[in-house]
Amino acid sequence: MTVIEARGLRKTFSIAKKVGRVRRKRVDVHAVDGIDLTVETGDMLGYIGPNGAGKSTTLKMFTGVLTPTSGHVRVCGLRPVPDRVRLARRIGVVFGQRSQLWWDLPLRESFALLRHIYRVPAAEHAQRLKNYVDLLDVGPLLDTPVRQLSLGQRMRSEVTAALLHAPEVLFLDEPTIGLDVVSKEAVRSALAALAATGEVTVVLTTHDLDDIERLCRRLVVIDHGRVMHDGTLEELHRAYGSRRRVIVELDGPYGRLEVPSATVDRIEAEGRRQTLSFSPSDTTAAAVIGAVAAAAPLRDLQVAEPDIDEVVRRLYTTPSGVPSGTPLGESLEG
Ligand SMILES: Nc1ncnc2c1ncn2[C@@H]1O[C@H](COP(=O)(O)OP(=O)(O)OP(=O)(O)O)[C@@H](O)[C@H]1O
Numbered sequence: 130m131t132v133i134e135a136r137g138l139r140k141t142f143s144i145a146k147k148v149g150r151v152r153r154k155r156v157d158v159h160a161v162d163g164i165d166l167t168v169e170t171g172d173m174l175g176y177i178g179p180n181g182a183g184k185s186t187t188l189k190m191f192t193g194v195l196t197p198t199s200g201h202v203r204v205c206g207l208r209p210v211p212d213r214v215r216l217a218r219r220i221g222v223v224f225g226q227r228s229q230l231w232w233d234l235p236l237r238e239s240f241a242l243l244r245h246i247y248r249v250p251a252a253e254h255a256q257r258l259k260n261y262v263d264l265l266d267v268g269p270l271l272d273t274p275v276r277q278l279s280l281g282q283r284m285r286s287e288v289t290a291a292l293l294h295a296p297e298v299l300f301l302d303e304p305t306i307g308l309d310v311v312s313k314e315a316v317r318s319a320l321a322a323l324a325a326t327g328e329v330t331v332v333l334t335t336h337d338l339d340d341i342e343r344l345c346r347r348l349v350v351i352d353h354g355r356v357m358h359d360g361t362l363e364e365l366h367r368a369y370g371s372r373r374r375v376i377v378e379l380d381g382p383y384g385r386l387e388v389p390s391a392t393v394d395r396i397e398a399e400g401r402r403q404t405l406s407f408s409p410s411d412t413t414a415a416a417v418i419g420a421v422a423a424a425a426p427l428r429d430l431q432v433a434e435p436d437i438d439e440v441v442r443r444l445y446t447t448p449s450g451v452p453s454g455t456p457l458g459e460s461l462e463g
Pocket residue numbers: 142143144158159160178179180181182183184185186187457460462463
C-alpha cells in the first residue's frame with residue numbers, strides 16, 4: 130500500500146538578499162523543486178543529499194509543518210497541512226531539535242502522558258510499551274528524568290515515544306547526529322530491529338554513511354531540491370561505476386598479477402600483497418580469486434565491498450546535468 134505520494138512537489142522561499150551596502154532584493158530559493166516520490170508500506174527509505182539539498186523542507190511538507198508552494202502530496206491518504214491533526218495520529222516524528230519528552234519527568238511518565246494525548250487505550254499502550262521498550266532497550270532508563278539521559282539514550286527514548294501511538298510512518302531527521310560511536314551503534318541496531326518488524330514505514334534523513342549502509346533498503350538522493358537517484362545502494366554503486374576489491378596475500382614475492390577484467394591497484398611487500406579491483410558488471414569475486422589462485426601461491430584473501438563514502442562523494446560532486454537555476458544565496462530570513 131502507498132503511504133507517501135508526492136507529485137511535482139515544490140517549496141519556494143522568498144528571501145531578502147543583500148545587494149550593495151544597504152539595498153536588498155527578494156530572490157526565490159527553490160528548496161524543493163519538483164519532487165516525485167512514492168513510498169510503500171514497510172519501506173526503509175534513506176533520504177539523503179548534501180547540505181541545503183532540501184531534505185528537511187521535504188520532511189516538513191510530509192509532516193504538515195510547511196505548506197507546499199505547489200504540487201500534490203498525500204501521507205497515509207491525507208493532505209498533510211489541512212489534515213494535520215488527523216495525520217498526527219498516523220505518523221511519528223523525531224526531529225532532533227524538538228523533543229516530545231518532558232525534561233524533568235522520568236521517562237515512564239512522559240510515555241504515560243503521550244498515551245493520554247493520543248488517547249491510546251491502557252491495555253494497548255502497556256503492550257506496545259513493553260514491545261518497544263525491549264526493542265529499543267530503554268527499560269533501564271524508565272525511571273530516569275529525561276534531562277539526565279545521554280544523547281544516545283534520549284534518541285532511543287524519542288523513537289520509543291514516537292512509536293507508542295502505532296504510527297504507520299516514522300520520520301527521523303538525522304537520528305544519529307552528534308552521537309558517539311557506541312551510541313550511534315545502539316540507535317542503529319534499534320532502528321534496524323524496528324525495520325525488521327515491518328510494522329512501520331521509516332523515512333530518515335542522514336549524513337552518516339554507516340546509517341545508509343546499515344539502515345536504508347532504498348536511497349533517494351536529492352540535490353538542489355530534485356531527485357538524483359532513487360533505488361537500492363547496489364543500484365547506486367552500479368550507476369556510479371563503483372568497483373569491488375580483492376586483496377590477496379601470496380606465499381612469497383611475486384610480480385604484478387594479471388587477471389582478466391581486473392586491475393592491480395596496489396602492490397606491497399614485494400608483491401606478497403596485491404590489491405585488485407573490478408567492476409561487478411565485468412566479472413565476479415570468485416572469478417578473480419580463481420584466476421589469482423591458478424597463477425600464484427595464494428595464502429589469504431579479503432573481499433572489500435565498494436566504498437559508500439566514495440560513491441556518495443562522487444554523487445554529490447557530479448553535476449546532475451539538470452540546471453537547477455536555484456540562487457542558493459544566504460538565507461536572510463526564515
Ligand atoms: N525557512 C526558510 N527560509 C528561507 N530559506 C530556507 C528556509 N528553510 C530552508 N531554506 C533554504 O532551502 C534550502 C533547503 O534547505 P533544507 O533545510 O531543506 O536542506 P537540507 O537538505 O535539510 O540541509 P541540511 O543537510 O543542511 O539540513 C536551503 O538553501 C535553505 O537555506
